[in-house]
Amino acid sequence: xxxxxxxxxxxxxxxxxxxxxxxxxxxxxxxxxxxxxxxxxxxxxxxxxxxxxxxxxxxxxxxxxxxxxxxxxxxxxxxxxxxxxxxxxxxxxxxxxxxxxxxxxxxxxxxxxxxxxxxxxxxxxxxxxxxxxxxxxxxxxxxxxxxxxxxxxxxxxxxxxxxxxxxxxxxxxxxxxxxxxxxxxxxxxxxxxxxxxxxxxxxxxxxxxxxxxxxxxxxxxxxxxxxxxxxxxxxxxxxxxxxxxxxxxxxxxxxxxxxxxxxxxxxxxxxxxxxxxxxxxxxxxxxxxxxxxxxxxxxxxxxxxxxxxxxxxxxxxxxxxxxxxxxxxxxxxxxxxxxxxxxxxxxxxxxxxxxxxxxxxxxxxxxxxxxxxxxxxxxxxxxxxxxxxxxxxxxxxxxxxxxxxxxxxxxxxxxx
Amino acid sequence: xxxxxxxxxxxxxxxxxxxxxxxxxxxxxxxxxxxxxxxxxxxxxxxxxxxxxxxxxxxxxxxxxxxxxxxxxxxxxxxxxxxxxxxxxxxxxxxxxxxxxxxxxxxxxxxxxxxxxxxxxxxxxxxxxxxxxxxxxxxxxxxxxxxxxxxxxxxxxxxxxxxxxxxxxxxxxxxxxxxxxxxxxxxxxxxxxxxxxxxxxxxxxxxxxxxxxxxxxxxxxxxxxxxxxxxxxxxxxxxxxxxxxxxxxxxxxxxxxxxxxxxxxxxxxxxxxxxxxxxxxxxxxxxxxxxxxxxxxxxxxxxxxxxxxxxxxxxxxxxxxxxxxxxxxxxxxxxxxxxxxxxxxxxxxxxxxxxxxxxxxxxxxxxxxxxxxxxxxxxxxxxxxxxxxxxxxxxxxxxxxxxxxxxxxxxxxxxx
Numbered sequence: 001x002x003x004x005x006x007x008x009x010x011x012x013x014x015x016x017x018x019x020x021x022x023x024x025x026x027x028x029x030x031x032x033x034x035x036x037x038x039x040x041x042x043x044x045x046x047x048x049x050x051x052x053x054x055x056x057x058x059x060x061x062x063x064x065x066x067x068x069x070x071x072x073x074x075x076x077x078x079x080x081x082x083x084x085x086x087x088x089x090x091x092x093x094x095x096x097x098x099x100x101x102x103x104x105x106x107x108x109x110x111x112x113x114x115x116x117x118x119x120x121x122x123x124x125x126x127x128x129x130x131x132x133x134x135x136x137x138x139x140x141x142x143x144x145x146x147x148x149x150x151x152x153x154x155x156x157x158x159x160x161x162x163x164x165x166x167x168x169x170x171x172x173x174x175x176x177x178x179x180x181x182x183x184x185x186x187x188x189x190x191x192x193x194x195x196x197x198x199x200x201x202x203x204x205x206x207x208x209x210x211x212x213x214x215x216x217x218x219x220x221x222x223x224x225x226x227x228x229x230x231x232x233x234x235x236x237x238x239x240x241x242x243x244x245x246x247x248x249x250x251x252x253x254x255x256x257x258x259x260x261x262x263x264x265x266x267x268x269x270x271x272x273x274x275x276x277x278x279x280x281x282x283x284x285x286x287x288x289x290x291x292x293x294x295x296x297x298x299x300x301x302x303x304x305x306x307x308x309x310x311x312x313x314x315x316x317x318x319x320x321x322x323x324x325x326x327x328x329x330x331x332x333x334x335x336x337x338x339x340x341x342x343x344x345x346x347x348x349x350x351x352x353x354x355x356x357x358x359x360x361x362x363x364x365x366x367x368x369x370x371x372x373x374x375x376x377x378x379x380x381x382x383x384x385x386x387x388x389x390x391x392x393x394x395x396x397x398x399x400x401x402x403x404x405x406x407x408x409x410x411x412x413x414x415x416x
Numbered sequence: 417x418x419x420x421x422x423x424x425x426x427x428x429x430x431x432x433x434x435x436x437x438x439x440x441x442x443x444x445x446x447x448x449x450x451x452x453x454x455x456x457x458x459x460x461x462x463x464x465x466x467x468x469x470x471x472x473x474x475x476x477x478x479x480x481x482x483x484x485x486x487x488x489x490x491x492x493x494x495x496x497x498x499x500x501x502x503x504x505x506x507x508x509x510x511x512x513x514x515x516x517x518x519x520x521x522x523x524x525x526x527x528x529x530x531x532x533x534x535x536x537x538x539x540x541x542x543x544x545x546x547x548x549x550x551x552x553x554x555x556x557x558x559x560x561x562x563x564x565x566x567x568x569x570x571x572x573x574x575x576x577x578x579x580x581x582x583x584x585x586x587x588x589x590x591x592x593x594x595x596x597x598x599x600x601x602x603x604x605x606x607x608x609x610x611x612x613x614x615x616x617x618x619x620x621x622x623x624x625x626x627x628x629x630x631x632x633x634x635x636x637x638x639x640x641x642x643x644x645x646x647x648x649x650x651x652x653x654x655x656x657x658x659x660x661x662x663x664x665x666x667x668x669x670x671x672x673x674x675x676x677x678x679x680x681x682x683x684x685x686x687x688x689x690x691x692x693x694x695x696x697x698x699x700x701x702x703x704x705x706x707x708x709x710x711x712x713x714x715x716x717x718x719x720x721x722x723x724x725x726x727x728x729x730x731x732x733x734x735x736x737x738x739x740x741x742x743x744x745x746x747x748x749x750x751x752x753x754x755x756x757x758x759x760x761x762x763x764x765x766x767x768x769x770x771x772x773x774x775x776x777x778x779x780x781x782x783x784x785x786x787x788x789x790x791x792x793x794x795x796x797x798x799x800x801x802x803x804x805x806x807x808x809x810x811x812x813x814x815x816x817x818x819x820x821x822x823x824x825x826x827x828x829x830x831x832x
Contacts, residue, residue, distance in 0.1 A: 070602075070629075072759070074762075114701075115700060115701050115702035115705075116700045116701075116702060117700055117701065118697060118698050118699060118700055118701065119647070119701050119704070119712065121647075122645075122646075122647045122693070122696075122697055123643060123646075123647020123648070123712055124630075124643045124644065124645055124646070124647045124757075125643075126643065126647065126713070127640070127643070171764075185630075186486075186602075186629040186630060187629065187630040187642075187643075187757065190629065190630075190645075190757075190759050190770075194645075194693060194697075194768060194770075197694075197768070198694070198697045201694070201698075205766035206762045206766045206767075206768070207762075207766070208761065208762055209759075209761050209762045209768070210761065211627075211629070211759060211760075211761070213486075213602040213603065213606065213627070213629070214540075214602060214603040214606075224543070227539060227540045227541075227542065227543070227603075228540065229538075229540055229606075229610075230538075230539075230540070231535070231537075231538050231539020231540045231542065232539070277538070277610060278613075278614070278617070281534060281538055281610075281614045282534050282617075283534060284531060284532045284533055284534055285530075285531050285532075285533065285534065285535050286531035286532060288535070289531075296535065296539055297542070341540075341603065341606075343488070343606050343627060344627075344760060344761065345624065345625050345626065345627070345760065346490075346622045346623075346624055346625045348587075350621035350622045350623070351622075352610060352613070352622070352625070354606075354610075
């Protein structure tokens with residue numbers, strides 16, 4: 001168990017400027033810091049208190065952590081050619097992430113007295129609870145074309161194939177880096193991404209970003225699955241954050257998987273899936289239930305009574321979503337889903353620009369998302385009502401071990 | 417005090433289809449329905465319980481109601497020329513709004529057994545709490561060009577003038593109708609707008625819509641003001657929902673104000689204000705505090721110690737935002753603010769498309785927003801960092817009195 005406060009046990013104020021006669025002190029109403037990441041334990045008490053999730057650990061938080069209510073996800077492109085500058089930015093990001101996830105403002109009071117300098121923290125999360133904020137970094141395939149990293153690109157970090165029906169918008173696809181910010185308070189998640197973008201100014205720039213307002217998956221054992229924007233529960237049999245055996249088998253990169261710098265990491269697929277809600281809303285209940293292979297009210301598989309009852313796949317239509325996506329139809333393929341519903345206003349035709357921002361973690365995308373999506377893209381009855389419009393794949397490095405460690409060290413340090 | 421359940425005391429299931437052997441029953445986990453609108457009383461207990469806000473009353477809920485955490489706002493254009501069809505849609509909307517604000521699914525189980533029909537409710541809010549949902553309707557100036565309503569257009573429903581610095585995007589401006597959905601759970605707010613759009617299909621179409629993720633104003637007495645995306649508390653001296661005298665003086669349309677159909681209503685100004693957060697984040701703390709006329713940490717006016725201390729305006733720079741916007745600088749002009757922060761991803765240049773969706777209610781916009789904004793647009797130091805990019809004005813009719821009443825009756829009924 002590491003010192004979760006790192007080297008800064010005292011909580012310092014955002015505004016250290018005493019010129020206005022303000023007392024220095026604890027300005028941040030931080031909740032208790034819970035050990036909800038170390039060993040990926042679930043700590044429901046921390047959740048209820050709006051508390052903090054441990055930033056340090058063998059794995060990054062935000063994967064097996066119980067799913068928070070809101071999301072701000074950003075993909076960045078690297079703008080600098082200077083490896084040392086990029087490494088320093090990752091260290092600065094890590095320091096900021098360590099403080100923000102603990103509910104603290106960025107900056108160690110380093111600008112005390114400097115009214116002439118921009119504040120180290122933009123301030124809009126001041127006074128808000130930590131809200132279980134997790135920040136999870138990932139490295140996209142294109143990063144490995146830079147900084148002499150070509151030889152370090154994992155074989156599993158493939159270029160995703162084009163699937164039938166894909167209609168990808170380049171401006172919502174790819175990215176050298178990503179940061180997934182999840183929190184129970186959206187202002188806390190938005191604050192985190194905005195401050196990382198600010199710290200990275202001149203070195204990285206946001207390529208695209210996505211807000212998610214409602215979680216569609218649960219990684220808490222036996223919890224009710226939240227409904228997606230089609231009104232259905234989907235992905236009932238998710239991997240729970242407490243299922244260490246399944247996490248080890250399906251999510252975390254193992255010792256022999258290679259490359260070594262990825263051990264303890266994972267691979268993240270992000271897909272922006274537009275849902276044609278207006279069309280869906282005009283289809284009959286029977287059609288909707290046939291498409292999913294579930295009843296709408298309970299979320300029970302066809303012919304069963306409750307959401308978590310074992311599905312009888314052969315009772316469903318051959319193209320039913322549950323039947324096609326179930327591990328029993330896919331040689332046991334299982335991924336950990338953390339998707340969120342989104343609504344980005346209205347398109348030019350008065351239709352809601354709404355859907356599912358699909359996020360899935362897996363040990364190897366070649367044995368996870370790719371074969372699964374090949375099957376779904378070819379056969380799923382749901383395809384009539386959805387379209388994949390954005391896509392990205394990222395290598396998620398292992399966790400930051402302690403207060404001296406930093407995001408990407410295993411990939412980028414001189415000793416690595 | 418009206419019967420808040422209207423004529424349907426029993427909570428009916430969303431899915432009345434018994435063909436699958438499902439029991440009918442109370443499918444909606446509704447919280448207690450609190451009388452938080454009648455007389456505009458504040459009921460913090462209802463808020464904590466995720467309860468319901470009373471839909472019926474002399475005034476519409478969502479104006480003086482304590483500000484909820486999240487917003488989905490939609491402006492609609494009318495597509496039908498048939499007045500009777502439009503009136504029927506308003507009646508259908510009212511029935512749906514009555515049920516949704518009570519935490520119930522739409523539809524009285526009217527399609528029991530009809531698996532062949534689309535469900536009356538899209539379902540994604542099923543199982544969620546009422547979450548203090550309020551739905552507030554408004555009529556834009558352009559509506560009065562239709563349905564023979566020209567003579568009923570209030571004089572106060574002016575065409576807003578062009579203010580210095582306005583850079584309005586037509587696709588985010590105007591609208592024949594609006595619905596403001598506020599709730600503590602964004603999925604509940606999104607569900608409400610989506611279902612009203614669905615019910616209105618063919619009669620109205622969404623012109624633009626806006627999600628707000630963080631409230632920036634409080635209408636609860638003495639509450640701390642939430643921070644905007646510049647990290648500041650702004651609009652500290654808002655009208656509280658309990659201040660009946662100030663509501664009567666500044667917000668509600670009075671008996672002699674005219675026209676009669678608006679008595680008990682209000683006028684809503686909506687402005688999408690883009691905030692150039694990247695530029696702001698690179699300015700010094702001193703400049704930021706000078707611009708607002710407040711200290712950043714506490715939100716105290718210049719030279720004072722606490723947010724709610726009375727500001728000494730002459731201690732501020734002449735162009736400070738607080739100084740220019742304060743009622744003492746504006747012949748006592750006071751508006752009720754209910755704005756929300758928004759972040760709509762990233763623009764083409766990698767900058768956050770973020771800002772304030774400003775919502776302000778007033779008795780007469782000619783004595784409220786217009787003179788205030790004339791002054792701010794001409795002089796406010798904040799103008800260097802913001803831009804108004806969307807705008808609309810709506811007449812907010814009085815409340816729906818009881819279960820037989822409907823949105824717009826005072827304007828559109830044959831007896832009106």
